[in-house]
Amino acid sequence: MTLLSIRDLTVYHGQLRAVDGLSLEVERGEVLAIIGANGAGKSTLLRAVAGLNPPASGSITLDGRDITRMPAHKRVPAGIALVPEGRRLFRSLTVEENLLAGAYRGRPGAWNLARVYELFPWMADRRAQNAAQLSGGEQQAVAIGRALLSNPALLLIDELSLGLAPVVVRRIYEVLPDIVTAGTTALLVEQDVSQAMRVADRLHCLLEGRSVLRGRPRELTPEQVEHAYFGIGTAYAGGTPGKGGD
Amino acid sequence: MTLSQTLIARAAQVRVSRAARSSKVSGAAMALIAVVLAALPFLVFSTVTDTLVNLFVLIALASMWNLLAGFGGLVSVGQQAYIGIGAYSVIALADQGVQPYLAVPLGALTCALFAVPTSWLAFRLRGDYFAVGTWVIAEVYRLLVVRIDGVxxxxxxxxxxxxxxxxxLRGALTYWIALALALATIGGCYLLLRGRVGLSLMAVRDEETAASSAGIDVTRAKRLVYLISAAGCGAAGGVITISSLSVNPDAIFSVQWSAYMIFIVVIGGIGYIEGPLLGALVFFALQQVLADYGSWYLVLLGAVGVAAALWLPGGLWGLVRDRTGLSLFPVGYHVREGGGDAASR
Amino acid sequence: MGWLNAIVQGLLLGGLYALFATGLSLMFGVMRIVNLAHGDLAVVASFLALALVSGTGLPLWVVMVVTVPLFALLGYLTQRVLLQRSLGAGPLATLLVTFGLSIVLQNILLEVFSADTRTLDGGSFATASFHLTDSTSVGYLSLTTFLLACAALAGIQVFLSRTGLGRMLRASADDRETASLMGADSRHVYGIATAIAFATVALAGLMFAMRSSFDPSIGPSRLIFAFEAVVIGGLGSLWGTLLGGMVLGVAQSLSAQVDPALTLLAGHLIFLAVLAFRPQGLLAGRAA
Incomplete structure (x- = not known):
């Protein structure tokens, strides 16, 4: 069953057409990863889904409901939560206050403070600490916990691995199956291709705002991915979608 | 076409030039207007020239505030400090036997001197802090001046x-000095902004961090603008004094001056040299028309200012410019696509 | 008056300065708006109370109970109608809009109430006092204003740290966009911040009116006091604002002991000294 459906979406980042006539669907309960080089339009796409960048044209549908023009703050009760690029924790709030901020307009559901502390046991001991004092990896975990507390149907994670050591990234991704099992669908943007291929059910590769390759990780060859990622070969530069089981 | 190809192709089509054609014609017109204004004391009654002194002071003050805020990014609410210091310098120098008309440029110099240590303190403040901080500094100057019995x-x-x-003769001399001040502030802004300083200021205004990493000495450029603005406001204070023949500390150090400067510039168009000129004319006309309505004219002025800030961010001149592409004092560079129509600023 | 008395009076006055400054600090912290009409709003509250007392004959406390919520509502509306629009129109716009508002308010007051100096008669309560020591007497009014100011500050502190909306206010101060990702409608959050600011400024305005005389043009100099209290104490901290208000109050009160003409100058000089040597304020702020 389709949870999120994006049709012919075009979004500008400043004057640049960052997302260019993109269409994709996210099935309920899956992990879809979007990969692509710097400036491929990945973050702009997530921001458009979260309501931060208004699209120029096209449509976004969540659970059959058109949310294309819905402001960001109304998408939270509708079931969308974004873990933004660079974590963006509230620096003057404590760890627990950051988490509770996520519950401000959240939906009822399985995720609450206790459940997040269960997912990240170290967090409970440091709940009264200022969020700015945490390490990058710890901040990323809090940002995920904060998004979970709104009990989203669709969890958007933007560049989780940015600026973090690979071992830290792996540890954070380890909780992803728990999150999905609890009934959340995940749409991730990831620059680290091997990491994305490890955790995702399906993959989309973006190049200059268009989807140039899609498929299940085990059905794609490294060469295909590499070509799509860097835009090698004329077939991709024209924007024709690559082949893949979909 | 890929992004980089597009960019290269577009870059080949454009030509960059400075003076818009309209500005050469208007330059001659403005020179003519200046000559007529200079001859005015021989042509009309002194009541007209006396009134125009006020207009010239407003133009000078607004130009200085525009230079400071519109180009230097220094939003001050405390330029009345220099109006006051300039006025009191003229009073004090005249007491020492200096010819009052000669004391006006000396008063401007005094203000520039005062502005040096003041800028050390004021430049520690950023953005909104700067605005209110300069106001407090002006208050401190007022409170210090009223403690000096000699003035x-x-x-x-x-x-x-x-x-x-x-x-x-006195009326005519005052008129000429006021006219010279207005012309000097406008011309000074134009020459300053055309040069290296103008270029670095506009870079700083658009992106301070990038400008400083590109090797622009941000603080030096801002300080220069601050000193010039202080001198200009000081000269204006001096002209006010030789026109009114006396000074009152509460009036000359009043924050009202800042209100006038800000509203003239906002209504006229901040960041354009033409803005204060146009704004001062509008403000002056409002002042003449609404003079009988007491404080209501200030209520209206405040409301117009609010409306301009909200709905007309480029001011009246921005509107004129968007409609006609006219530029009397071109300080920016014009990008002409394909050698034809003007695009961008 | 002795020195000890001057210090006690200064501390009590400082509490009122702090209450008055809180709104300024809150609006800057949450929205980055320096409200240049802040002082004039307090004066508007003073005149409104004066008109209500003389027009309706209601007791002063009833007038207070009416004025403060009315100002909160006014604040919410001002934010939604006027300030919200200015936030989208560039960094200079908010400064200009509030400055314009200040000019408008001052001159309307001038037209309606004339330039005469007024006082709000607080009755026998306003003049009564008790002796702390032989040379130090404390007025019931100054003590009450001080306690009320502290209570209001404590109430705001509890609201900011214990409620969901209060947390979102602080979160929005840190990062507006991310706060919207939590479901916070920034327009509503900003409206609430402005409502609190207006309510506290009205309360402070009423207390100023009972303590000392006022006229339509006094707003800007009041604004300077508030700004000084905020900066001396350190932006973004309510207790810093209280400390800043007290430092300002004591400085004014002590210098008045030396020479009444020095009162304002002493406050300004302390403010400038803090700006020059400790720009983050005495208590560097942590939370809004």
Missing amino acids: GGGSGKGLSGMSGIDQT
Whole structure:
């Protein structure tokens, strides 16, 4: 069953057409990863889904409901939560206050403070600490916990691995199956291709705002991915979608 | 076409030039207007020229505030400090036997000197802090001046050294000095902004961090603008004094001056040299028309200012420019696509 | 009056300065708006109370109970109608809009109430006092204003740290966009911040009116006091604002002991000294 459906979406980042006539669907309960080089339009796409960048044209549908023009703050009760690029924790709030901020307009559901502390046991001991004092990896975990507390149907994670050591990234991704099992669908943007291929059910590769390759990780060859990622070969530069089981 | 190809292709089609064609024609027109204005004391009654002195002071003050805020990014609410210091310098120098008209440029110099240590303190403040901080500094200057008995303390003082001059000649001299001040501030802004300083200021205004990493000495450029603005406001304070023949500390250090400067610039168009000129004319006309309505004219002025800030961020001149592409004082570079129509600023 | 008395009076006055400054600090912290009409709003509250007392004959406390919520509502509306629009129109716009508002308010007051100096008669309560020591007497009014100011500050502190909306206010101060990702409608959050600011400024305005005389043009100099209290104490901290208000109050009160003409100058000089040597304020702020 389709949870999120994006049709012919075009979004500008400043004057640049960052997302260019993109269409994709996210099935309920899956992990879809979007990969692509710097400036491929990945973050702009997530921001458009979260309501931060208004699209120029096209449509976004969540659970059959058109949310294309819905402001960001109304998408939270509708079931969308974004873990933004660079974590963006509230620096003057404590760890627990950051988490509770996520519950401000959240939906009822399985995720609450206790459940997040269960997912990240170290967090409970440091709940009264200022969020700015945490390490990058710890901040990323809090940002995920904060998004979970709104009990989203669709969890958007933007560049989780940015600026973090690979071992830290792996540890954070380890909780992803728990999150999905609890009934959340995940749409991730990831620059680290091997990491994305490890955790995702399906993959989309973006190049200059268009989807140039899609498929299940085990059905794609490294060469295909590499070509799509860097835009090698004329077939991709024209924007024709690559082949893949979909 | 890929992004980089597009960019290269577009870059090949554009030509960059400076003076818009309209500005050469208007330059001649403006020179003519200046000559007519200079001849005015021979042509009309002194009531007209006396009124125009106020207009010229407003133009000078607004130009200085525009230079400071519109180009230097320094939003000050405390330029009345220099109006006051300039005015009191003229009073004090005249007491020492200096010819009052000569004291006006000396007063401007005094203000520039005062502005040096003041800028050390004020430049520690950023953005909105700067605005209110400069206001407090102006208040401190006022409170210090009223403690000096030699210049009349809290009740102010009359200007000496003017009694020997014939009244008509005095009016004309004051008029010419005010006109010279207005022309000097506009011309000074134009020359300053055309040069290296203007370029670095506009870079700083658009992106301070990038400008400083590109090797622009941000603080030096801003300080220069601050000193010039202080001198200009000081000269204006001096002209106010030789026109009114006395000074009152509460009036000359009043934050009202900042209100006038800000509203003239906002209504006229901040960041354009033409803005204060146009704004001052509008403000002056409002002042003349609504003079009988007491405080209501200030209520209206405040409301117009609010409306302009909200709905007309480029001011009246921005509107004129968008409609006609006219530029009297071109300080930016014009990008012409394909050698034809003007695009961008 | 002795020195000890001057210090006690200064501390009590400082509490009122702090209450008055809180709104300024809150609006800057949450929205980055320096409200240049802040002082004039307090004066508007003073005149409104004066008009209500003389027009309706209601007791002063009833007038207070009416004025403060009315100002909160006014604040919410001002934010939604006027300030919200200015936030989108560039960094200079908010400064200009509030400055314009200040000019408008001052001159309307001038037209309606004339330039005469007024006082709000607080009755026998306003003049009564008790002796702390032989040379130090404390007025019931100054003590009450001080306690009320502290209570209001404590109430705001509890609201900011214990409620969901209060947390979102602080979160929005840190990062507006991310706060919207939590479901916070920034327009509503900003409206609430402005409502609190207006309510506290009205309360402070009423207390100023009972303590000392006022006229339509006094707003800007009041604004300077508030700004000084905020900066001396350190932006973004309510207790810093209280400390800043007290430092300002004591400085003014002590210098008045030396020479009444020095009162304002002393406050300004302390403010400038803090700006020059400790720009983050005495208590560097942590939370809004």
